Amino acid sequence: MTFAEHLTTFNGLPVHTYPGLDAEELPAADSVAWRLDTFAADLVAFDKLWESFTERVPSASVRALVIGPWWGEDGYDDLLPVLEKIVAAADRFPALRALFLADATSEECEISWLQLTDVTPALEAFPLLEEFGVRGGDSSGLGEEPLSLRPVRHEALRVLRFESGGLPGQVVRAVGACELPALERLDMWLGVRQYGGDAAVADLAPILGGGRFPALRHLGLEDSEIQDEIAAAVASAPVVAQLESLSLAMGTLTDTGAEALLGGQPLGHLKRLDLHHHFLSEAMADRVRAALAAAGTEVDLSDRQVPQVWRDTEWRYVAVSE
Template identity: 50%
Template sequence: MTLDHLTHLHGLPVHTFPALEEPPSPSPAEETVAWRLSMDEGRGGESFEEGWQRFLDTVDPARVRALVLGVGAYGTEHDHAHPAKTVELLAGAADRLTGLEALYLADLTFEEAELSWIVQDDVTPVLAAYPRLRELGVRGSGGGFGDDPGLRFEALRHEHLRVLRLENGGLPAEVARGVAASDLPRLEHLDLWIGTEDYGRTATVADLAPLLDGGRLPSLRRLGLRNCDLQDEVAAAVASAPVVARLSHLDLSLGTLGDAGAEALLGGRPLTHLQELDLHHHYLSEPMMTRLREALEPSGVRVDLGERERDSEYGRYVAAGE
């Protein structure tokens, strides 16, 4: 699976803030784009901290609605970037970025850093600093700075967050538990990439139970539990989960889903109310694919069964691990 740079965030096209050495050019109105900041100090450019300050001094930060942070703000353990410093800079600018609604951390492609190499830290201070943030996306989860444990997400209450995406090749159990224990009354879309044990996954299906029992996230309508080497177990847990009744979109794609998981879905709570069931990148047999379509498509459910994979001599693979 190829991870590309974002082209849109929060419904806004991504516009890259020009590097210091680039000639001046007309800039779009601050509120009309998602601003991408990427500074490659390692190739002779300015540091992210320098570029960040130049950005805040160049645009009207109060009118900025969306930010995408790339190279310089985030990188690998071999780069100069330290994620805790980036979080500190973000939190410190909250009194200037008063209109910020969406934030994406670590917009890096495989050419810039493998998914498993992207270093993260505690992202909770960002949510605390921006209580009106509506969308947060985070790519990567690894540590790499001394005893830094990598991605962290402490349980919290956030009144306005509507979209939360955590994309990685190995989700830590503590992060899954932190999300599950959080009070997010307006969250409509949760997308968790659970990953594989080989790349740091310690989260288990049991850690997801509070998300599935229906007692939390009253506004949730779109749920993604994806990219998992336990996808059959995840599907079985989802099949009996009370939360399914209020979903419009269910996404179990990118993982190792096989016939056992699909059988659990067909035998569990009804799915005919869904608008979409996304299972692309799967290991289903042709007869099971037919059964899913026949059971759901007559009710108007869009069933995505693209990218059928086949077991190799080494087993099954998630779409994005390394």
């Protein structure tokens, strides 16, 4: 899987890329999710792009921000200076309810190359933020600090999403230690150890235990090379009872993990179970469909994968890694 296109909608709004320093006609500030992208602005430096944007768009009415590529032609830059600008201007964005960091396509930058930082200041600076998304993960192979998060209490956050080919275990543990009473949707692409995805099932315990996020209705633990272990843990996890949808998609799920799900707690209360990009046998896929069909649960078993064989060893792969 690759990111071939940028976000087209975000937080219920169409995404509009700020056209750069020479922009003439602009949409109403509160009618779109504003996307800042140095590539689309002829590689003007991000600080100049940010200055132009905040001067020409009434920031007090901006409801959603999407940060695209922020670097220039000389190479990839750390996200920290960009995040610092956004945080420093927080009082100028009282209506901001959604923020997405690093909306870059694979052609612009591979997901594992995105040089991120501690993203906690974004949550601290915007206490009314309702949706927060981050793309990228461990950039330590490039000599930079990887994505990180500190436990916080945030009263308003409803949607939290991490898209990564290798989500650091520290981030997973921090999410589990956060107090997010309004959180309804949580998605974490865990990725692979090669790209920094070193989270273990034990790191998910606070989330799976239930009670940590009382409003949670959707949980996605996806894109993992330990998807079978996660499925086994989910099969008896108290949090499942409060969910309306569950995603264990994009990873290396096999018949072993599916058997654990079928043998665990009932899943018929779910409106949707997403298992797409999986390694189930056709017979097991049929069993999963049949088990949930009577309850009316929608099951996504699309994108069935076949293990690759190398030197007599089967190799399974997640949808997003590098």
